[in-house]
Amino acid sequence: MTGTRENPARRWSRLQGVDLLAAALGHPSYAGRVALVSSFGTESAVLLHMVAALEPATPVLFIDTLKHFPQTLAHRDLLVRRLGLRDVRSVRPAEAVLARVDSAGLLHREDADWCCHLRKSEPLGQALESFAAWITGRKRFQGGLRTDLATAELEASSGRLKLNPLAGWSEQEVEGYRVRHDLPAHPLQARGYRSVGCMPCTRAVGAGEASRAGRWPGIDKTECGIHLPGAPS
Template sequence: MDIVSAERESRISLDWAREAWDGLEGLALLRAALTGPCAGRIALVSSFGAESAVLLDMVASIDRRTPVIFLETGKLFPETLAYKDELVRWLGLEDVRVIRPDPADLARFDGKGDLWRREADMCCHIRKTEPLDRALRGFVGWITGRKRFQGGLRAALPAVEADPVTGLLKLNPLASWSLEDIRHYRRLRQLPLHPLVARGYPSIGCAPCTRAVKEGEDVRAGRWWHLDKTECGIHRS
């Protein structure tokens, strides 16, 4: 399926999805999406970050063959790469796709590796947005781990939406979950914790643009703290 066909089919399916999955969230929404008419055509996009184990565990409990897309930007913490490998083994995930930036884009725009310092939005674009758009070709939708408690543009997050550019379905099964809900599920399932969480990183992205948060700060205060920026760009409004 080419990207034009994928966009057409997903746009048609959005109204259907909103009606078919109305009121569903969490595991119920995931089960409906991964075992129904869209089975095999929806991917989970995971950063393997601070809260990722919960959603990965839910998906694995339904179908370990679900495609998992991991954006290896080349700027991630070594701890994140090790954590990814640990979770893949722990959960028995069978189709984890490591997606990297186009080498030609890196050579053209970030030859010295310091684009994050000079133009952070462009750095995110070539290292995350463009690679993800390519990786999602052939799918009709994808699953995100965003939650409303994270604030900003996420405060009014619906459980089912569509990407305004590609038209692909976006499912946010944990949209209404609280931080305590996440922690309770992780403890209940005895899931391993990202090693940076214990060092004060409640939200983890690329190493140059992520710092530990201070007491009393928002959970995402350590992301792009030095810029007027709260999202990497893969979640377009």
């Protein structure tokens, strides 16, 4: 893939936030070929604001699993208008696949990993095929597999550059940025949802719980799969 020989992941490993985004969005090998993948969740406004300030035409990929809270969809629409995002694309699972495998919409109860693959990983993998790099909102404080997250990395399977500009930010720094720039909070944040995913697989968290403790409650699962090795390809 263009630009991978010089290994920008290594060169940009000490950059973060706006500096990392500016380096990638303005680089000759990546300009116009970078997508921001956003859940429009509780912390998404910060990264969307940074990208909009640098290049509002940057494609934003929203994985519409068809299982989102209505508050998330309303938050998405508000941020798109407020930030002037020019190219927001909904990435959805194939209707034919859902009709064949999950016609009742209850696959998440039987096999959450397979549900995430069909509704998230597979559609995103297809949507990213035309991009040389993508931006994520993952952070180390979220724990689990994200604890040692690098700010820039190359996907082994595709050679695609993967940027995590907020990897080293704390939860307080993220919220501080949101407040400082007067960005709207996700409607569910005030109700104890510190991380928001699909409606059937997300709950509010209590005092002292980790920010992502409300994701896939009751089962041994901490990631949807789009950030696991080999996905998306």
